[in-house]
Amino acid sequence: MTTEMQADTRAFQAALLDAQTRITAHMDMRLGGTDRLHDAMRYAMVGGKMLRGFLVLESARLHGVDATAALDAALAIECVHAYSLVHDDLPCMDDDDLRRGQPTLHRKWDEATATLAGDALQTFAFELLAADHIGPQALVLIRALAQSAGKDGMVSGQMMDIAAETAGTPLTLDEITRLQARKTGCLIEWSATAGAVLAGADTGPLQAYASALGLAFQIADDILDVEGDASKVGKALRKDETAGKATFVSLLGLEPAKARAEELCDTACAALSPYGEEAAILKDAARFVIARDS
Amino acid sequence: MTTEMQADTRAFQAALLDAQTRITAHMDMRLGGTDRLHDAMRYAMVGGKMLRGFLVLESARLHGVDATAALDAALAIECVHAYSLVHDDLPCMDDDDLRRGQPTLHRKWDEATATLAGDALQTFAFELLAADHIGPQALVLIRALAQSAGKDGMVSGQMMDIAAETAGTPLTLDEITRLQARKTGCLIEWSATAGAVLAGADTGPLQAYASALGLAFQIADDILDVEGDASKVGKALRKDETAGKATFVSLLGLEPAKARAEELCDTACAALSPYGEEAAILKDAARFVIARDS
Incomplete structure (x- = not known):
């Protein structure tokens, strides 16, 4: 990361930290419960970057949306993201022991608890969005979340990923772009809109x-898998290469992948022009995404 | 089952069959897709009794609700029920090989597919309920479904069940009643209302x-586990006894459990008096529930 980039993203990083603090406090208020299930749900949420939740809060701020409704939506998307990570980490999927520098949920408790905590986190996301005070647009948000997270969105991306691994045939650039649009892109789009x-x-x-x-x-994630420091990222790296999995880096090469990420960052920032200076922090977020070290 | 009971429930059984046909046709229309994920989701739905979906359709009929909205809600609750069975059957939970007389989903495909198909079935339920045409009451239904299915409803019941098994201390009658109210009762209440x-x-x-x-x-389920014919029920029986698990039968004794089920059936029927003759089929449903052989 260059010094200029660090300066650029400092304001964003402060805003991200603020979002994390507010979303975590909101979770403490909304989640309740002290049994194993609630504890496991909380554990799954803690320590995340909460980039998706940040995008919700920031897009809500840009449109003058009520703060509590925005926090409910931000918490909801973080619940969906956390559930997907908990299930992805299971032995029958990616079989990971470490997440955010801590034991994965099934390592901390067991697979049954991880399955159920993931299930309940998904349900809780919809419960949050169906709260009375969110207003008539709640249904639009719920419908979009279900479409983004479900059988034609995130879950289908994960299924494509697993199917490709089982088949042993590396994906093409088109296929991996489509897969990632579903697996990661859909939830990011839901958050930002x-x-x-x-x-x-x-x-x-x-x-x-x-x-x-x-x-x-996603390109930055693949670059991080090759160049990153596992102790900073908080999860196992170089897994893709070991598994012979196609990634943006293996398909494009490292430097062209970086150039492509820069280009996409510029496209993202240009799209925000209708918001003028008000969108500065979202532009910083895009710069952070391609320059992050964790 | 006595001959009188068979006569009593014949009209109900025809109505149930009709509900199954209509809900399955509605699923074929709404679900779409021909990939592994969609196939697995469909597989998880087929062959179920669809009692919950029937309850939705019947309570909708009693209140003159639009047929498509009712079918969406009926399909939604069957998706939630199917997802819970798929996850419950996983090796890390009940580890069952047979469901509805067919291999369980993780046996037919694999555990990753079963986890993801279950996840996507839950999401799909909320997508169905957020459809535009359901109207302003959709939010109330979504909120109630999330509360019934989630961390303080069905999933918490399943967690209590697993925790009790791990602890090895059989539950008391109070505890098992509370557990079952969450694990089974919540979704049945959502359906009927x-x-x-x-x-x-x-x-x-x-x-x-x-x-x-x-x-x-649930009492009838426990009786069926003791007295039932596995080939009719379509899943492994006598598992509770083998596992030394407390059930209504082990706690009350077989005959008192039957008497309690009859008593509850009478209570259920009496509650329907405001609907008069219109509710005859729901009364038959209650009689069927305690007399069924599968």
Whole structure:
């Protein structure tokens, strides 16, 4: 990361930290319960970057959305993201022992608890969005979340990923782009547009921003898998290479992958022009995504 | 089952069959897709009794609810029920090989597919309920479904069940009643009240009906585990006894358990009095639940 980039993203990092603090406090208030299931759900949420939740809060701020409704939506998307990680980490999927520098949920408790905590986190996301105070746009958000997270969105991306691994045939660039659009892109788009949806405003600019950001995010993830420091990232790295899995880096090469990520970052920032200076922090977020070291 | 009971429940069985046909056709229309994920989701749904979906359709009929909205809600609750069975059958939970007389989903495909198909079935349920045409009551239904299925409902019941098995201390009658109210009762109550909710009507009578029905259903399940024919039930039986698990039968004794189920059936039927003759088929359903052989 260059010094200039560090300066650029400092304001964003402060905003991200603030989002993490607010979303975590909101979770403590909304989640309740002290039994094993609630403890496991909380454990799955803690220590995440909460980039998706941040995008919700920021797009809500841009559209003057009520703060509590925005926090409910931000918490909801973090619940969905956390559930997907808990299930992905299971032995029958990616079989990971470490997540965010801590034992994965099934390592900390057991597989049954991880399966159920993941299930309950997904349900809780919809419960949060169906809260009375969110207003009539809640149904639009719920419908979009179900479409983004479900059988034609995130879960189908994960299924494609597993099917490709089982088949042993590396994916092409087109296939991996499609897979990642579903596995990662859909939820990022939901997050970045949530504020506009809640305000009943045009989602176009944020949709274009998020679409480029989502792909840049995944390319950066693949670069991180090759160049990253596992102790900073908090999970096992170089797994893709070991597994002979196609990634943006293996398909494009390291330097072209970096150039592509930069290009997508520029596209994302350009899409925000209708918001002018108000969107500075979202532009910083895009720069952070391609320059992060964890 | 006595001949009198068979006669009593014949009309109900025809209505149940009709509900199964309509819900399955609705699923074929709504689900789409021909990939492994969609195939697995379909597989998880087929062959079920669809009692919960039937309850939705019947309570919707009682309140003059639009047929498509009712079918969406009926399909949604069957998706949630199917997802819970797929995850419950996993090796890390009940480790079952047979369900509805067919290999369980993880036996037919693998554990990753079963985990993901279960996840996607849950998401799909919320997608169905968030459809535009359901109307403003959709949010109430979604909120109630999330509460019934989630961390303080079905999933918590399943967690209590697993925790009790791990602890090795059989549950008391109070504890098992509480557990079953969450694990089974919540979704049955959601189903039976869905029509009243969609119509914005009083849910009281159907709530009281479903509360008694849910408990009767579970007692009948425990009786079936002792007295049933595995080839008719379509899953492994006598597992509770082998595992030394407390059930209504082990706690009450076989005959008192049967008497309690009869009593609950009477309570359920009495609660329907505001509906008069219109509720005859729901009364038959209660009689069927305690007399079924599968």
